[in-house]
Amino acid sequence: xxxxxxxEFERLYKSHKDxxxxxxxxxxxxxxxxxxxxQEILIKLWKHLDSFRSESDISxxxxxVAYNTAITFSAKEKKQPAKADLPSGMDLAEPENISQEQExxxxxxxxxxxxxxxxxxxxxxxxxxxTPYKTIAEVTGISENYVAVxxxxxxxxxxxxxxxxxx
Amino acid sequence: xxxxxxDMQKLWQAQKPVEFDLTSLVAGLKKTEIKQRREQLxxxxxxxxxxxxxxxxxxxxxxxxxxxSLYIIAFAMIWVxxxxxxxxxxxxxxxxxxSNEEYLKTQIAKLSYRYQIAKKYMYGYTFLxxxxxNISYYILLEPLSxxxxxxxxxxxxxxxxxxxxxxxxxxxxxxxxxLKPMIEQxxxxxxxxPES
Numbered sequence: 001x002x003x004x005x006x007x008e009f010e011r012l013y014k015s016h017k018d019x020x021x022x023x024x025x026x027x028x029x030x031x032x033x034x035x036x037x038x039q040e041i042l043i044k045l046w047k048h049l050d051s052f053r054s055e056s057d058i059s060x061x062x063x064x065v066a067y068n069t070a071i072t073f074s075a076k077e078k079k080q081p082a083k084a085d086l087p088s089g090m091d092l093a094e095p096e097n098i099s100q101e102q103e104x105x106x107x108x109x110x111x112x113x114x115x116x117x118x119x120x121x122x123x124x125x126x127x128x129x130x131t132p133y134k135t136i137a138e139v140t141g142i143s144e145n146y147v148a149v150x151x152x153x154x155x156x157x158x159x160x161x162x163x164x165x166x167x
Numbered sequence: 168x169x170x171x172x173x174d175m176q177k178l179w180q181a182q183k184p185v186e187f188d189l190t191s192l193v194a195g196l197k198k199t200e201i202k203q204r205r206e207q208l209x210x211x212x213x214x215x216x217x218x219x220x221x222x223x224x225x226x227x228x229x230x231x232x233x234x235x236s237l238y239i240i241a242f243a244m245i246w247v248x249x250x251x252x253x254x255x256x257x258x259x260x261x262x263x264x265x266s267n268e269e270y271l272k273t274q275i276a277k278l279s280y281r282y283q284i285a286k287k288y289m290y291g292y293t294f295l296x297x298x299x300x301n302i303s304y305y306i307l308l309e310p311l312s313x314x315x316x317x318x319x320x321x322x323x324x325x326x327x328x329x330x331x332x333x334x335x336x337x338x339x340x341x342x343x344x345x346l347k348p349m350i351e352q353x354x355x356x357x358x359x360x361p362e363s
Contacts, residue, residue: 009196010189021184038184046196047203068270071356072349105178118356127172128179141267155172162175 005049012045016062019129023063026113026125027070037073041066056138063131063139067122105162112161116154123147124154214248225303232306236299243295250288254281271353278346278353285338293331297324 020041024034044065052061113124119140126136133151137144218241227234254277301320308316 006193009193013189013192018180018183022179022182025182042192043196043199046193047200064267067267071267071271071353072274102178102181106182109175109178125179128176130176139267141269158175159172 009046009049012049012058012062013042016059020062020066022129023066023070023122023125026110026121027074029110029114037070040073041069044069057135059131060135060138063126063135067139070122071118108162109158112158115161116157120150120154120157123150124158127151127154210248210251214244218244230306232302236302239295239299239302243292243299246295247284247288247292250280250284254284268357271357275350275353275357278350282339282342282346282350285335285342289331289335289338293328293335296331297327300327 021034021038024037024041025031028034028037045062048065052058113121116124119142122140123136126139131139133144133147137147140147142150218237221237221240225233225237227237300323304320304323305316308319311319
């Protein structure tokens with residue numbers, strides 16, 4: 001019989017895996033390293049799930065764990081991360097459902113995101129996930145008002161970078 | 168394709184990971200958890216085991232000097248173990264109230280402490296080891312001539328100092344490559360943060 005921790009983990013995994021996966025790719029473009037980061041985040045979520053006390057929204061907690069893990073992971077770059085004994089074939093997906101033109105656009109989007117300052121990067125990624133400002137503020141540790149100010153700048157900056165001719 | 172923000176969101180959200188068996192994933196995570204616990208347990212028991220072995224194998228009851236040297240070694244090992252645990256254990260990953268800024272500060276402090284252990288405290292550990300070993304050797308080598316004893320003490324002190332210095336230098340060099348850039352990057356991230 002499944003334990004309540006397993007049921008809870010499966011629930012949060014199903015609802016958040018795509019977002020966590022995209023956040024990994026936003027931080028580490030190399031798919032193999034992004035896979036390692038994805039695993040490291042899952043390990044931390046599993047390990048600390050019992051300590052989640054519902055004082056904040058589960059999404060905020062997940063993003064916070066994911067963001068903090070990503071920061072240290074990207075900082076240590078290619079240093080070997082904690083590896084999980086996860087099933088084989090758990091590679092992050094190549095976006096098969098994406099056309100070649102979209103893939104080119106996606107590459108540009110990654111480049112644009114990577115050119116942003118570290119805090120702006122996470123804000124940009126959370127914005128792309130339609131995350132509320134309140135959650136973004138809680139994850140990044142800056143005020144909601146300042147998030148709003150940053151959002152406008154980031155949107156303009158990304159749009160300009162992806163569409164330099166302004167067409 | 169127009170590059171307004173809604174288009175970017177659609178494009179971004181079109182990326183999906185491969186679906187895989189959740190039961191295998193949970194089994195893998197459980198296995199990893201057990202492995203990590205085992206490693207932590209090993210780290211915790213290896214020091215008391217070594218100290219226990221030393222007390223078991225050395226004639227400390229017969230001589231006060233050997234007893235003192237064993238106490239010094241035990242103290243040095245526990246001291247280093249305590250520092251190693253302090254530099255690793257953190258609840259920052261689990262706490263939902265832990266802000267990103269606090270996380271960065273904790274990580275910087277933790278990594279800097281690890282750096283400090285290698286750079287500074289390991290020389291203290293070396294000194295304590297040398298002191299303990301020289302006390303023991305002073306007693307154990309008593310039947311030998313003075314010149315031989317001085318020679319052995321000198322050889323022991325110099326070789327251990329040289330070895331430990333080499334090990335510390337290697338560790339510091341490794342940290343210069345791995346920890347220093349991490350600390351600097353995290354400090355830069357903290358500097359970027361406005362007052363909220």
